[in-house]
Amino acid sequence: MVPTLCPVIVGRDSERAKLRAMLQAAAHGRGATVALLGEAGVGKTRLVRELTERAQAAGMPVLVGRAVEGAPCPALHPLVEALLAGLRSRPLSDLADLASFRPALGRLLPPLRTEQSGLVEESMPVLSEGVLRLLRALAGRSGLLLICEDMQWADVETLAVLEYLAAQLRDEPVLIVITVRRETAGQGLDLAHGLQARAGASAIELDRLDEAGVAGMVRACLDSHAIPEDVLSWLSERAEGLPFLVEELLASAITSEALRRDPGGWSFSSPTRPVVPVGFADSVHRRLATAGDATDWVMRCAAVLGRVFDARLLPELAGQSRDAVAASLRRAAELQLVTRHDGVHGTHRFRHALTYEALLADLPGYQRSELAGTALKIVEEAWPGLPDGWCMLAAQLAEQADDHSRAAALLLESGSRALASGALSTAQHALEQARGHATTDEPTLARIEQLLLRGPRAGRTVGAGRRCRRTPARRAGPDRCPGSRTRGRTAVTGAGGGTGHRLGPGPRAPRTGACRHSRGRRRDSAGGCVRGRRRDRSRQR
Ligand SMILES: Nc1ncnc2c1ncn2[C@@H]1O[C@H](COP(=O)(O)OP(=O)(O)OP(=O)(O)O)[C@@H](O)[C@H]1O
Ligand SMILES: [Mg+2]
Incomplete structure (x- = not known):
């Protein structure tokens, strides 16, 4: 190694x-x-x-x-x-x-x-x-x-x-x-x-390293100047400038063969399971163990909702009273696991991206999928029409619940909203993820292809021969937290793919009021569908 x-x-x-x-x-x-x-x-x-x-x-x-x-x-x-x-x-x-x-x-x-x-x-x-x-x-x-x-x-x-x-x-x-x-x-x-x-x-x-510092570390650790851009974005998102985590994540990625040295240089495929360094996961579990079972469970439920989560969903999801959930959140904040998310009422945030990934990685697959399915129902009932960031959160939950057709429909809706708001890169990313989930749903695939061909940027990259992979939906981050009105991001990097995006705040999407998956399906033409599927298949590994 x-x-x-x-x-x-x-x-x-x-x-x-x-x-x-x-x-x-x-x-x-x-x-x-x-x-x-x-x-x-x-x-x-x-x-x-x-x-x-x-x-x-x-x-x-x-x-x-x-x-x-x-x-x-x-x-x-x-x-x-x-x-x-x-x-x-x-x-x-x-x-x-x-x-x-x-x-x-x-x-x-x-x-x-x-x-x-x-x-x-x-x-x-x-x-x-x-x-x-x-x-x-x-x-x-x-x-x-x-x-x-x-x-x-x-x-x-x-x-x-x-x-x-x-x-x-x-x-x-x-x-x-x-x-x-x-x-x-x-x-x-x-x-x-x-x-x-x-x-x-x-x-x-001593403060954390900036992005250039992290990139410098990665190059030095891997002893190469030719590091795939998606390694850097994957790492900076998780290590957040902490040198210890840069080294640990690289080691974990190499061990799991997500990062490989081939004769032509380093290659990277985004890990499908969370990669959490063992030492970090231990420290999260040790801290939580001191807080008792109730807090442990509330935090696991919160992790299913993503790094930034709306605490109002937790009583029903965790099956605990509001007071009990509030006490657990206070305890988790004392343990420096979560913190209140500035500016958005009711939302909290795991202090570190790896904290919630450590909790998720520790949940048995069936339990995670069940919890995500329950959370999806709660979200759909509480926010009819899934306005703003709720639609993307619902897509992530459907994905975790292994409900691929629902995930595809919700990602398609998110993508088309982003397209309408001019957030082209976000739209493209969501639509490509939707395509990964809708492998046999021809009307949805046709609609996705139609939308992907609409933006000039999207047109360029769609034709660039990228593989269609089932990548996890991007989690709701601080700037796309559910319920907040500040969604929408625009890309500032060149064309080239969903994995290497640097995103900044973009214009707000108009409120659509409802997820209109069925309407989207009805409008699709059979011809578009067939064309889209052929292209899609040719990109499958
Ligand atoms: N500026 C840096 N450039 C390259 N590597 C670094 C840098 N800072 C830290 N590292 C690496 O990150 C890892 C963690 O650093 P270090 O052990 O110095 O952290 P620390 O602040 O002493 O942490 P702790 O409080 O746990 O003792 C080490 O393996 C170290 O080599
Ligand atoms: Mg030290």
Whole structure:
């Protein structure tokens, strides 16, 4: 299997330059503390790794201590881990300067233990000063880099020592880098924020990569500049700029052979089942397990409705009271699985596209299909005529319920509405999906072909020999959430296919009031139907 860990750091130029400058300053006796702040997987450790290599190349000792989630560690464990490693490579005779602090340090660090170590009172300032002097001694003339990883899980004593050190390093040959997850509230995060206000200390916030950054990572991971455009759009939609997910999704796509290296280069076929990295799925399931069965079930029902979902559908779908559903949503929001969707009343949103895909992937096929069928009925009853985005949502539900003729009819309706509103690329995509579902329904196929031939763009790409595949209907996203009035998108990329679209807000479709599948069928001519089917078949694999 091709390794998908990115061999180079993509972007982060200014952050890397800042860290390099701090390292150099520490080597010249002007130390500092800096916090790297960012969400899980954004690349904190990656930057630290690069800095470590740089420090080692310059002959600086590097000490690393880590806090571990939920581990019952003794107090000050991260510092003890780092300092013991430092002591391993230094003869104690180098540490004469420490004499009066050895009893306090010896309580933590066996190599420094003295007869008085068992007698001294615990005093954080004395201990902190002892740590400072030990770091100074270990730094010698070359300077020293101390890395404290994952301080969101650190014990209070470790954080207290780090806070003390942060105020003292300006004239010391020591750089301390601490990494903290931004989403884990607690004293570690407070310390990191507090550093911003201190002289001689600072915090660097790491954001997600932009699209160019993701594309750069994919090229580097796959060691190729010729990456199919649909790989990039598939990935950026799911990884949302998180480097960890870029690597994980690539690995999953290669394992499932959705992404393959052929003699001619990389080829990609959009996976038919959700691809969710194992580590990510585990973390979703572990979090949900703490919320209890009722919330777990409500979230699974919500996942069937898509990434953005209307909570008003949930009581009936999940078979729970409105209050119970509201409580589950609150709990899921506390667990950072969902959030309210801005601006549209009643809608919520899974914080990450992979969150709902992880829940969906975990539902047995028959249950998912049953739930989708029930949801379809609820939607059709609650919004007669399926106005706005409801028609597309209904199509997605029909598709999940394996009701292909209904999916085809609803996609056809969505496509023709999009065409009427001038959203040609959206129309084309919906119609091509409809074609994939209506394999034997001649009148529907004829109508689809007729509409596909109508737009100038559509005419070009339809004739371009693309294969007709049964691809999943595009999920209702934030800008096409059910019930919102902001539907309609236009393509800004060139012709070439439904998979590589970049979409922006487009004009709103006129309200049609009803899904008129039957009327569409009646209007179709037999000749159009036959022509359409022939073309369709010639594209089937
Ligand atoms: N800028 C980048 N360029 C290329 N690869 C990156 C970049 N940032 C992160 N990665 C890769 O993404 C993965 C996750 O990064 P990393 O472990 O540094 O995240 P983290 O912020 O430390 O997460 P956590 O909070 O879980 O420790 C790593 O395999 C890393 O190599
Ligand atoms: Mg890390």
